[in-house]
Amino acid sequence: MKTMQEATAERIRTWSRARRPLIDAVLIGLFCVLSAALGFSGVWSIFSLLDADVSPWWTLATALPGCIAVLLKRRFPMLSLVAAAVLFTVDLLTIGGLGPVIILLDVLWTAAFVASPRMRTRLLIASAVAVVTMFFGALALSDASVPVAFLVAVQFGAFVGTDYWWAVAVSQANELAELHRQRADDAAAVAEREQAEAVQRERETMARELHDVVAGHVMAMAIRAEAALATAPDPVTDRDALQAVRDAGLDAHGALRSMISVLRRGDGALSSTPGWTDLEGIVDEARRAGLGIRFSATDVEGVGGAAEQAVVRVVREALANGIRHASGADVDVAIEVVDTDVRVRVRSRGGVAHAAATHGGQGWGLQMLRERVEALGGVFAAGPESDGWSVAARIPVEVRP
Numbered sequence: 001m002k003t004m005q006e007a008t009a010e011r012i013r014t015w016s017r018a019r020r021p022l023i024d025a026v027l028i029g030l031f032c033v034l035s036a037a038l039g040f041s042g043v044w045s046i047f048s049l050l051d052a053d054v055s056p057w058w059t060l061a062t063a064l065p066g067c068i069a070v071l072l073k074r075r076f077p078m079l080s081l082v083a084a085a086v087l088f089t090v091d092l093l094t095i096g097g098l099g100p101v102i103i104l105l106d107v108l109w110t111a112a113f114v115a116s117p118r119m120r121t122r123l124l125i126a127s128a129v130a131v132v133t134m135f136f137g138a139l140a141l142s143d144a145s146v147p148v149a150f151l152v153a154v155q156f157g158a159f160v161g162t163d164y165w166w167a168v169a170v171s172q173a174n175e176l177a178e179l180h181r182q183r184a185d186d187a188a189a190v191a192e193r194e195q196a197e198a199v200q201r202e203r204e205t206m207a208r209e210l211h212d213v214v215a216g217h218v219m220a221m222a223i224r225a226e227a228a229l230a231t232a233p234d235p236v237t238d239r240d241a242l243q244a245v246r247d248a249g250l251d252a253h254g255a256l257r258s259m260i261s262v263l264r265r266g267d268g269a270l271s272s273t274p275g276w277t278d279l280e281g282i283v284d285e286a287r288r289a290g291l292g293i294r295f296s297a298t299d300v301e302g303v304g305g306a307a308e309q310a311v312v313r314v315v316r317e318a319l320a321n322g323i324r325h326a327s328g329a330d331v332d333v334a335i336e337v338v339d340t341d342v343r344v345r346v347r348s349r350g351g352v353a354h355a356a357a358t359h360g361g362q363g364w365g366l367q368m369l370r371e372r373v374e375a376l377g378g379v380f381a382a383g384p385e386s387d388g389w390s391v392a393a394r395i396p397v398e399v400r401p
Helices: 002-018 020-037 056-071 077-093 099-114 117-141 146-229 235-265 276-288 305-325 355-359 364-375
Strands: 292-298 330-338 341-349 379-385 388-396
Touching: 020 056, 020 099, 056 077, 056 099, 077 099, 099 117, 099 146, 117 146, 276 292, 276 305, 305 330, 305 341, 305 364, 305 388, 364 379, 364 388
Parallel strands: 292 330
Antiparallel strands: 330 341, 341 388, 379 388
C-alpha cells in the first residue's frame, strides 16, 4: 500500500513539474479575478496618473496579459520578465492592482533561477535601479514626503530583493546538489575502473604463475612420456621416465595447491621467488631433458632483487622452449654484468621439436617475459637466427621502481 501511494505521489509531482507554468498562470489569473471582485485597486495610488477612480475590474486589463508572460516564463525567461515589467509599470501609473506585482515577482524568480552568474548581476543592478526609480517617482508624481517615498521604495525593494535572493539560493542549492551527484558518479566510475584493473592484475598474476610454475611441469611430463613412448621398451629408461613424470607431477600438484590456498584464504605467496640458487636445478633439469648446455655466469654476485628474478625467469623460459621445440639442441647460456646492466642470452643450435609441443603454446611465455623486462626498464629480444634461436635481455642492475 505504501509503495502504491509513493508511486502515485511521484506521478503527481512529475505531472505538476511538467505543467508548472500553465498551473501558475491559471492560479495567478484566478487570483487576479478574485482581487478585482473584492475591489482591490489603487494599491499604488500615489503613482496613479488618472484623475478619477476606475472600476477594480480594469486591473484585469494588465493582469490577464501578464498571465501570458507567466505561461512563457520557462521558454523565454528574459523576454517574459521585460513584458511583466512593462505591464507592472502601466498598472503602477494607472489602476494599481495586485495582479501585476505578483506576476512580476513570479517571472523575476524564474529569470533569476535560470540565469547565468553574469545575467544575475545585471538583474540585481536592474532591481536596484527600479527601487531608486520608485523612490524618486513617488516624490515626482505625488505630494508624498521623503519618508513616505522612502518607505514605499523600501517595501518594493524588500519584495523584489527577497524574491531575487530566494531564486538564487534555490538555484545554487540545486547546482551544489548536482555537483555532489556528479562527484559521486565520478567516484563510482573511478572505483569501478580500479576494481576492473585490480581484477585484471590478479588475472595476469595468475596467468604468469600458471605459466611459470605449472605449465612447465605439465609440459615436462608430456615430453618425457612422449620420449619414452617413442623408444623401444626398456625397464631402466622407462622407470627413469616414470620417475621424472612423477616428480614433475608432484611439483605441479604442489604449485596448484599453493595457488588454491592463496585464492581461498587471500594470504601467502603464489610461488617462491626465483633466484640464483635455482639456476643450477633449472639447467640440470634441461640437461636431463636432452639439451646440451654450456652455462656461464660472471660478476652476478652483486645483482639481486627484481633484476635477479627476471634473469632467472628468462633462462627458465628459454630452456623450457628449447626442450619443447629444439630437443637435443646445443644451448649456450651466458649471464654477465656490463657497466650498470645485467645481460643474459640463451642461444640454441639444432634440435628437433617434440610432438607434445605442437599441442599448445601461443607465445604467451615470451610475451610475459617481454612485459616483465620492459617494466624493469630493460630491453628484451627473442627470435630465430641462422642455425637456431636466441633469447636475450638487458636489465638495469638498479631497476626503476
